[in-house]
Amino acid sequence: xxxxxxxxxxxxxxxxxxxxxxxxxxxxxxxxxxxxxxxxxxxxxxxxxxxxxxxxxxxxxxxxxxxxxxxxxxxxxxxxxxxxxxxxxxxxxxxxxxxxxxxxxxxxxxxxxxxxxxxxxxxxxxxxxxxxxxxxxxxxxxxxxxxxxxxxxxxxxxxxxxxxxxxxxxxxxxxxxxxxxxxxxxxxxxxxxxxxxxxxxxxxxxxxxxxxxxxxxxxxxxxxxxxxxxxxxxxxxxxxxxxxxxxxxxxxxxxxxxxxxxxxxxxxxxxxxxxxxxxxxxxxxxxxxxxxxxxxxxxxxxxxxxxxxxxxxxxxxxxxxxxxxxxxxxxxxxxxxxxxxxxxxxxxxxxxxxxxxxxxxxxxxxxxxxxxxxxxxxxxxxxxxxx
Amino acid sequence: xxxxxxxxxxxxxxxxxxxxxxxxxxxxxxxxxxxxxxxxxxxxxxxxxxxxxxxxxxxxxxxxxxxxxxxxxxxxxxxxxxxxxxxxxxxxxxxxxxxxxxxxxxxxxxxxxxxxxxxxxxxxxxxxxxxxxxxxxxxxxxxxxxxxxxxxxxxxxxxxxxxxxxxxxxxxxxxxxxxxxxxxxxxxxxxxxxxxxxxxxxxxxxxxxxxxxxxxxxxx
Numbered sequence: 001x002x003x004x005x006x007x008x009x010x011x012x013x014x015x016x017x018x019x020x021x022x023x024x025x026x027x028x029x030x031x032x033x034x035x036x037x038x039x040x041x042x043x044x045x046x047x048x049x050x051x052x053x054x055x056x057x058x059x060x061x062x063x064x065x066x067x068x069x070x071x072x073x074x075x076x077x078x079x080x081x082x083x084x085x086x087x088x089x090x091x092x093x094x095x096x097x098x099x100x101x102x103x104x105x106x107x108x109x110x111x112x113x114x115x116x117x118x119x120x121x122x123x124x125x126x127x128x129x130x131x132x133x134x135x136x137x138x139x140x141x142x143x144x145x146x147x148x149x150x151x152x153x154x155x156x157x158x159x160x161x162x163x164x165x166x167x168x169x170x171x172x173x174x175x176x177x178x179x180x181x182x183x184x185x186x187x188x189x190x191x192x193x194x195x196x197x198x199x200x201x202x203x204x205x206x207x208x209x210x211x212x213x214x215x216x217x218x219x220x221x222x223x224x225x226x227x228x229x230x231x232x233x234x235x236x237x238x239x240x241x242x243x244x245x246x247x248x249x250x251x252x253x254x255x256x257x258x259x260x261x262x263x264x265x266x267x268x269x270x271x272x273x274x275x276x277x278x279x280x281x282x283x284x285x286x287x288x289x290x291x292x293x294x295x296x297x298x299x300x301x302x303x304x305x306x307x308x309x310x311x312x313x314x315x316x317x318x319x320x321x322x323x324x325x326x327x328x329x330x331x332x333x334x335x336x337x338x339x340x341x342x343x344x345x346x347x348x349x350x351x352x353x354x355x356x357x358x359x360x361x362x363x364x365x366x367x368x369x370x371x372x373x374x375x376x377x378x379x380x381x382x383x384x385x386x387x
Numbered sequence: 388x389x390x391x392x393x394x395x396x397x398x399x400x401x402x403x404x405x406x407x408x409x410x411x412x413x414x415x416x417x418x419x420x421x422x423x424x425x426x427x428x429x430x431x432x433x434x435x436x437x438x439x440x441x442x443x444x445x446x447x448x449x450x451x452x453x454x455x456x457x458x459x460x461x462x463x464x465x466x467x468x469x470x471x472x473x474x475x476x477x478x479x480x481x482x483x484x485x486x487x488x489x490x491x492x493x494x495x496x497x498x499x500x501x502x503x504x505x506x507x508x509x510x511x512x513x514x515x516x517x518x519x520x521x522x523x524x525x526x527x528x529x530x531x532x533x534x535x536x537x538x539x540x541x542x543x544x545x546x547x548x549x550x551x552x553x554x555x556x557x558x559x560x561x562x563x564x565x566x567x568x569x570x571x572x573x574x575x576x577x578x579x580x581x582x583x584x585x586x587x588x589x590x591x592x593x594x595x596x597x598x599x600x601x602x603x604x605x606x607x
Contacts, residue, residue, distance in 0.1 A: 288473075288539075
């Protein structure tokens with residue numbers, strides 16, 4: 001019946017084009033909107049998860065230290081879900097340079113491990129992250145702190161955490177994450193941080209990167225039961241942003257659902273009219289031995305062909321538009337920090353979802369007219385035609 | 388083992404109106420039967436009931452030893468596709484398909500489109516349409532359209548051809564051509580033809596006349 005269905009579609013070029021355009025615009029808008037929203041979401045997740053870490057193991061009480069870090073290291077080394085981890089000593093600090101001061105967070109870490117846990121190295125805009133690992137007394141400065149202090153590469157910044165004597169650090173890198181909280185941090189080698197804080201061999205945070213960051217919540221729950229330490233996942237630390245993602249998904253599906261609904265109504269109307277116009281054809285097909293199922297298939301094929309073509313063209317257009325939008329300069333935060341371009345996701349799942357939605361909408365819109373066509377009584381049509 | 392009707396009755400509409408009453412009829416294989424009567428006498432309804440398109444309200448229709456009313460829908464579709472052909476007053480050709488494609492529609496259903504193509508072309512040539520096989524119905528005259536419809540009814544070489552006023556929409560010359568084709572099918576191929584017509588001249592060409600008055604057989 002597909003051949004006859006194609007003949008029917010070809011014979012009604014304008015109507016076919018209108019139905020096709022409905023599905024096309026629905027699919028294209030879904031893919032573009034989803035690409036933008038998911039791109040934004042990926043960007044934020046990247047900021048939250050990759051700049052910080054999926055999980056943080058922290059002391060049981062604020063201001064304390066992790067009681068048995070060695071046990072945690074062994075546990076993390078043995079866990080197949082852990083991609084990397086980085087012990088940290090984090091403390092508030094006052095930084096000063098030539099009479100200018102700025103307050104921020106000083107993070108002591110192993111630069112190599114930190115680069116495996118977070119993407120901080122990717123945000124270095126001056127100098128290099130690797131320079132931090134070259135010895136002691138070196139510091140990577142967040143862009144906000146750099147701006148306040150007016151610091152340049154190679155200059156010495158004095159840091160004080162209040163616990164020990166202030167120490168001077170040479171600026172070897174400047175990074176810009178695009179998030180104020182991140183850009184008011186400074187990284188120093190772990191040994192230097194310990195000397196500054198007089199913390200001996202202690203740490204107060206272990207940042208953990210998981211192979212699958214979506215399992216962070218479950219993993220945090222499981223690890224919390226292993227000892228006195230608090231284990232917090234990125235989504236627990238940022239509940240408002242997670243809720244925003246959910247609202248975003250809802251808005252995305254509602255907006256596109258409305259477009260698809262209009263397109264589906266268009267298909268329903270046109271095919272219903274076609275069934276009325278083709279009553280005689282249906283009657284004669286039944287007289288030739290074509291069954292209810294054959295007539296149903298004749299109209300379902302029309303919907304499926306329209307749905308498949310509209311979805312394919314819409315996905316293609318959405319993909320092309322997404323590629324173009326990726327080149328659009330957005331002038332920095334929040335969408336384009338780091339790259340300065342719009343963050344647009346072209347994940348295959350978006351296109352699969354769009355195609356399935358388009359096919360579902362067309363199938364539902366086609367089913368009713370097709371069913372009505374199959375149920376027509378051929379002899380009543382012939383009798384009416386002869387009168 | 389031809390076609391047999393036993394005490395057929397048919398009511399249509401709501402409230403029901405009696406269209407056929409107590410009709411019993413045997414049609415032998417290869418017979419050419421004309422159902423005659425005035426408009427509203429029930430001849431078209433009887434033809435549709437005999438041809439399995441319209442179920443009887445009462446009684447039974449037997450074709451080749453099988454009761455039509457007892458067949459499953461898929462069996463009935465298959466039987467109709469293989470053993471029955473229909474020609475109506477109007478051609479009911481599919482406007483999007485050319486003459487040859489229209490003729491091959493029953494074969495398409497049977498999955499024999501390619502196998503039946505030479506036969507379909509031969510039928511169209513025999514009906515004087517050899518040069519017009521690729522024309523769309525709107526580019527054919529009324530008589531030509533009806534000849535394509537007859538070729539469509541015959542492409543599966545059915546045992547039974549049901550023709551409901553096939554000349555009703557044609558002028559007398561084209562009407563005669565159509566009748567000649569029906570008679571030729573009956574004589575040369577042995578196809579059983581049941582023809583409903585109100586035209587006594589065409590009815591006289593049939594080997595047997597069944598005259599209906601008010602839904603009952605008045606003369607056979």
